Amino acid sequence: MNRLMFFCFFFMILAQWVFADEIIIVTEQYPPYEFIENGEWTGHDADIVREASRRAGVNPVFKEYPWKRCLKMVEEGAAEALISAMKTPDREEYIIFPDTNLSYEKNVIFGRRGDALVIKSLDDLKGKTIGV
Secondary structure, eight states: OHHHHHHHHHHHHHHHHHTOSEEEEEEOOBTTTBEEETTEEESHHHHHHHHHHHHHTOEEEEEEOOHHHHHHHHHHTSSSEESSOOOOTTGGGTOOOOSSOSOOOOOOOOOOTTOOOOOSSGGGGTTOOOOO
């Protein structure tokens, strides 16, 4: 009986999501990919999401939260999507990533000339103070 109730509940939630006329997309401002300008979400990724939503016949509702809250909201089902999330094994447990990236980004770390620190991975930065 519990399995039957689970499947009924699952399909009710799935039907509500499939037939919804809007989807909640959470993110934080991350120029130039998504940011608020003149009261409206804009940027490379926001524009792509808006166009894909238009083609799917749904209205994207962008909501801004701190990044950790965005991840939690998607994990718990309080939001249908988030943008600008890097694909990681942990996130793949509760997020379906598209086969094609919306955008590409390269992160670079510079150090002061003469410093002996060699950085080959993010782990090399543990315990270090960095600035942006």
